Amino acid sequence: MAGSFILDYLLFVFIAAFGALQMAAAYGPLPGLLLIRSKSLAFGAGLAITVAAFLLFFMTEPRNIPDTEGGLNGNQTAGLFTLGAGSALILTLVLSSLSHRALGKGQQHYASGLDALKETTYLNALTTTLKDLWKRYRA
Amino acid sequence: MEALQSIDKEIVLWLNQWAGRYALLDKVERLIVSDYFIPVLAALFLVFVWFAGRDARQRDAHQRAVLRALIAVGFANLTVLILNQHYFRERPFVEYELTLLFYPPTDSSFPANPAAVTFAMASGMWQGSRKLGAFLYGLAALWGLSRIYAGVFYPSDVVAGALIGVAISYLVAVGLRLIEPLPTLVLRGARTLHLA
Numbered sequence: 001m002a003g004s005f006i007l008d009y010l011l012f013v014f015i016a017a018f019g020a021l022q023m024a025a026a027y028g029p030l031p032g033l034l035l036i037r038s039k040s041l042a043f044g045a046g047l048a049i050t051v052a053a054f055l056l057f058f059m060t061e062p063r064n065i066p067d068t069e070g071g072l073n074g075n076q077t078a079g080l081f082t083l084g085a086g087s088a089l090i091l092t093l094v095l096s097s098l099s100h101r102a103l104g105k106g107q108q109h110y111a112s113g114l115d116a117l118k119e120t121t122y123l124n125a126l127t128t129t130l131k132d133l134w135k136r137y138r139a
Numbered sequence: 140m141e142a143l144q145s146i147d148k149e150i151v152l153w154l155n156q157w158a159g160r161y162a163l164l165d166k167v168e169r170l171i172v173s174d175y176f177i178p179v180l181a182a183l184f185l186v187f188v189w190f191a192g193r194d195a196r197q198r199d200a201h202q203r204a205v206l207r208a209l210i211a212v213g214f215a216n217l218t219v220l221i222l223n224q225h226y227f228r229e230r231p232f233v234e235y236e237l238t239l240l241f242y243p244p245t246d247s248s249f250p251a252n253p254a255a256v257t258f259a260m261a262s263g264m265w266q267g268s269r270k271l272g273a274f275l276y277g278l279a280a281l282w283g284l285s286r287i288y289a290g291v292f293y294p295s296d297v298v299a300g301a302l303i304g305v306a307i308s309y310l311v312a313v314g315l316r317l318i319e320p321l322p323t324l325v326l327r328g329a330r331t332l333h334l335a
Contacts (some may be wrong), residue, residue, distance in 0.1 A: 012175075016179065017186055020186050023187060024190035024191040025190065028192070054176075058175075069175065077178065081179065085182070085186055113198070113329075113330035114196065114333060117333065126332065128332065129332075
């Protein structure tokens with residue numbers, strides 16, 4: 001019971017966070033983080049994914065279970081949320097980078113922080129920044 | 140003290156009289172009162188806010204608010220844990236005949252941990268953005284109210300939890316100002332990796 005609940009919760013958070021990230025990327029907007037080019041479509045898809053995650057989690061089984069009978073305690077809830085949302089972020093960064101490989105590629109510098117994702121993908125921005133840092137370190 | 144307990148009792152009994160009467164209302168209530176619905180919704184909101192600024196300045200304000208909210212949640216949780224070691228109050232469903240719409244918790248009713256953590260989160264966000272904070276305050280209030288309705292908390296438990304959460308978040312804000320430039324360095328590090 002506990003194992004299945006943990007997996008259900010982890011999957012729920014993972015899917016919901018994946019949707020929330022698409023909504024945030026569309027709102028920004030951060031084209032480098034979007035999986036669909038159209039902002040409004042991406043926002044709608046993100047919302048649909050998040051709502052679907054909630055429906056799947058709460059409609060399939062009773063979820064008001066104490067931690068002594070297979071539910072999760074506060075620490076587990078927080079830890080699994082971090083794991084699920086972190087995994088969703090990694091998947092978003094990788095998928096968006098692969099699907100828009102050419103976006104803003106070849107530039108010497110990108111804006112700092114998340115603003116770089118307005119011009120290019122995460123992996124492009126990260127590799128450029130790391131190369132730049134390495135050059136400065138070597139010099 | 141007796142007057143407060145009497146008000147507590149009256150409110151719980153009045154609210155709980157509606158429990159078990161309407162199937163649809165009970166279904167919605169069981170969803171809202173859950174350990175996972177509002178907490179996950181609020182945490183996802185923090186994820187959204189972290190990435191969703193219109194420009195670097197707004198994003199910086201949002202991210203500082205998210206940091207403050209998360210740290211406040213941790214300290215609010217710890218504070219309630221410590222208080223629970225020294226004071227125990229029975230749950231309303233133990234004291235009175237109520238329709239329970241939640242599993243029967245065995246820990247202390249006072250102060251309400253769910254109220255402490257969600258109000259800490261809301262207050263942390265409020266200090267960065269009134270609009271975003273108001274949304275989280277709404278969720279926190281809804282969760283607290285649903286727990287009273289479900290028969291697992293007294294109103295005074297929720298009010299005390301909320302006050303603890305808000306107070307802790309303001310203390311965290313002062314603490315973060317005192318340890319500057321550490322929070323700025325953390326954000327700058329995340330910014331270097333294009334994550335903030």
